[in-house]
Amino acid sequence: MKALHIAATGMKAQELNVEVISNNLANMRTTGYKRQRAEFQDLLYQNLRRMGTETSDAGTLVPTGVQIGSGVRTAATSRIMSQGNVESTEKDLDVAVKGEGFFQIDLPDGTTAYTRDGSFERDADGQLVTVDGYTLQPGITIPDDALDITISTDGQVQGTVNGNVQTFGQIQLARFTNKAGLQAIGENLFLETEASGAPQVSNPGDDSTGTLLHKYLEMANVEAVTEITDLISAQRAYEMNSRVIQAADEMMQTSSQLR
Numbered sequence: 067m068k069a070l071h072i073a074a075t076g077m078k079a080q081e082l083n084v085e086v087i088s089n090n091l092a093n094m095r096t097t098g099y100k101r102q103r104a105e106f107q108d109l110l111y112q113n114l115r116r117m118g119t120e121t122s123d124a125g126t127l128v129p130t131g132v133q134i135g136s137g138v139r140t141a142a143t144s145r146i147m148s149q150g151n152v153e154s155t156e157k158d159l160d161v162a163v164k165g166e167g168f169f170q171i172d173l174p175d176g177t178t179a180y181t182r183d184g185s186f187e188r189d190a191d192g193q194l195v196t197v198d199g200y201t202l203q204p205g206i207t208i209p210d211d212a213l214d215i216t217i218s219t220d221g222q223v224q225g226t227v228n229g230n231v232q233t234f235g236q237i238q239l240a241r242f243t244n245k246a247g248l249q250a251i252g253e254n255l256f257l258e259t260e261a262s263g264a265p266q267v268s269n270p271g272d273d274s275t276g277t278l279l280h281k282y283l284e285m286a287n288v289e290a291v292t293e294i295t296d297l298i299s300a301q302r303a304y305e306m307n308s309r310v311i312q313a314a315d316e317m318m319q320t321s322s323q324l325r
Contacts, residue, residue: 068134069314075137076307079106082140083300090288091297098150098182098254099286101293102143109136147245150182150287152279158215159186159194162284165276167239170203170267171196171255178203180240180265182284183254194223194235198253206235217280221270239275240265 083104093099117131152162161184163169168180179200186194186202192209194202208215212225212234221237242248247261258265270278 067314067318068136069310072135072137073307073310073314075109075139077304077311079104079138079140080300080304080307082143084297084304086143087293087297087300090293091290093286094288094290096254096286097185098284099288100145100147100150100182101286101288102145104140105142105144106138107141109139111135145246145248145250146287148287150284152282152284154281155185155283156281157185158281159188159217160184160281160283161186161217161237162279162282163239163270163276164279165239165270165274166241166245167270167275168241168245168256168265170238170240170265172201172203173255174200177257178265179251179255179257180248181254181256184278185283196253202237204235204238206237208234217278219270219277219279221278236269237278238267239270240267241273241275242266 086102086104090101093101111133113131113133115128115132117128119128119131120126121128147166149164152164163182163184168182169184171179171181173179181196183196185197187197188208189195189199189201192207194206194208196202206223208223208225209227212227212232215223215225217223217237221239223234223237224231225234226232242258242265243263244261247259247263248256249259249262250256266273266275268275270276
């Protein structure tokens, strides 16, 4: 009874689908989060009667044939990298990217990570860091006595020191040929992969990296209505596959009781 196995693959696929949706909903308020979508492929087919085979000496052909599928499998959990809404925070070191660029972050092991989360802080030395203390790259140090800190759309960090306007550094952004190919590692961070391609680093506003919005943060691009609709569809698909297993079990029970 192949229907048992086929329906089981359908239930497993929808179980994973619900896990992806639940993760999207859990991160609805995560800064810079990019939602995921589960994608599926059908499995191998058994050809009981191959299409295109000859059925007579006159050269007549089987038009469609008979194929029995083996179920479904998860092909990918692709990440949708569309722009999220931006919200005003009124915080001096918050900055959002309006475009395709990513902030560059130095990890403790020397690796460069990438993020859309622009909620930066100053450490004890005045350097711009993430909420986990990872340094923004290139390093920017803001003096303790700096006032009226501003971050321009092209990434210049400026402030007033002793009544004079000074530039403390230049924020740069990285963009990727295939940004959906980045590897998420948690903490709102991504790593470069072979699929994403090498980063192309430039100042905001150059090479389609996007511009910066000071005192704003980019929210998650999760749409609650869409996710709930997908959740209902996944739940119904799971229920229908469970009904197939139940029906196949009843058919097997009927055949085993034949005398």
